[in-house]
């Protein structure tokens with residue numbers, strides 16, 4: 156018989172994606188029992204294709220790995236210091252991608268699944284949680300992601316007394332490498348950047364003349380799009396993941412200043428002629444047999460995608476391993492609904508993690524899973540955990556979700572939107588560097604670089620102090 160006494164010593168994590176997998180790992184690492192409930196393969200989402208935990212549904216990139224100059228690279232470094240399973244599995248399965256950390260998606264997911272499966276404190280329950288969790292689950296992390304199944308989403312929406320805002324995201328197509336014409340395309344990373352596990356020649360580049368670009372933009376605009384359903388017509392796009400044809404609608408040159416910018420690359424087949432625009436493809440699997448078209452998330456229908464993308468020089472005979480598509484995103488109005496420890500104010504036994512909290516991206520979702528796991532484990536041990544310093548990438552993202560966002564909308568509609576980690580979320584430096592080590596003044600972009608590096612250095616120092624003061628002490632108690 157199930158006891159009706161709340162079980163706070165066992166943590167229940169709902170959703171075995173990026174956030175839920177990391178959360179379960181952190182809870183178990185703190186010595187607390189955890190049950191991870193994942194509905195796949197019994198019930199699939201619109202985007203997941205496998206039963207693997209932490210499946211990457213679109214790009215295989217964890218973005219920049221540069222901890223000194225880039226906020227997401229800094230978040231990688233912080234998560235590694237916190238023993239992240241997601242980062243450990245990504246590092247073990249990386250594929251070359253210039254300055255980015257990209258992974259073999261199947262190897263990555265298999266590594267996460269195996270580590271969780273092998274952990275004696277973790278039980279994996281393959282079941283959909285189709286209503287609010289039973290009341291006897293006293294310590295729950297909900298990490299069901301942007302594609303949370305409808306019954307659970309409805310139950311949460313009712314509990315929060317809000318209409319969860321949904322918006323559109325779109326995924327990019329993947330091409331078989333051996334179908335790309337390398338007598339037209341060439342391998343090169345922008346500015347020959349080497350990056351982690353890279354060679355400086357990691358991307359496949361397809362050049363376009365002005366005429367080809369003009370015709371391509373016209374074809375994008377004319378291509379048939381997937382129809383909107385009634386409820387979707389007023390749903391806005393998230394700016395960080397605009398479909399390629401929506402970017403084209405914003406202006407004829409928009410793509411040339413975005414994913415198709417022709418800078419930092421030289422066509423070896425025709426070195427004297429500068430391409431007017433360039434389409435890049437990034438390696439998608441460890442074998443190097445699949446490449447995704449960078450920034451080409453799309454809502455064109457399948458027929459239009461094949462026709463229009465095959466007008467790209469080098470892709471005339473492209474075979475697509477997966478075509479792009481649209482998806483829904485569900486997330487809470489977290490600054491209003493969650494407390495500083497990611498608990499639902501209306502029902503504090505429910506803690507949220509991942510993209511549902513209004514962060515955006517694989518790494519950000521996993522990082523919020525990480526901190527939710529640490530909080531839940533502290534709860535289970537009747538301890539409390541100070542939040543990570545606001546000066547860290549993790550603390551600044553958490554702060555944004557749980558209170559940093561300022562509600563600016565009039566007429567009562569919420570303005571909170573999913574957010575990637577960025578240096579704009581960090582508290583300002585007490586003193587901004589103005590001189591180089593040799594005493595000469597920093598100029599122009601040097602100042603921006605020095606500021607980012609100072610923010611990163613401060614973050615890592617503060618994170619180390621927080622780990623020593625709070626996590627090591629908690630572990631010893």
Ligand SMILES: Cc1cc2nc3c(=O)[nH]c(=O)nc-3n(C[C@H](O)[C@H](O)[C@H](O)COP(=O)(O)OP(=O)(O)OC[C@H]3O[C@@H](n4cnc5c(N)ncnc54)[C@H](O)[C@@H]3O)c2cc1C
Nearest residue numbers: 170172173174194213214284299300304509510516517520
């Ligand atoms: C189509 C699509 C493309 C995206 N592309 C990118 C990208 O290219 N790069 C990027 O950085 N981010 C991308 N994102 C955004 C986001 O970072 C990812 O969705 C990320 O996986 C979010 O992590 P998560 O753990 O919150 O959710 P998920 O990784 O989606 O994990 C949620 C898990 O919960 C399970 N689940 C759902 N409902 C239930 C239930 N009721 N009971 C039990 N289990 C349930 C799901 O099966 C899933 O395994 C994309 C999102 C989508 C939907």
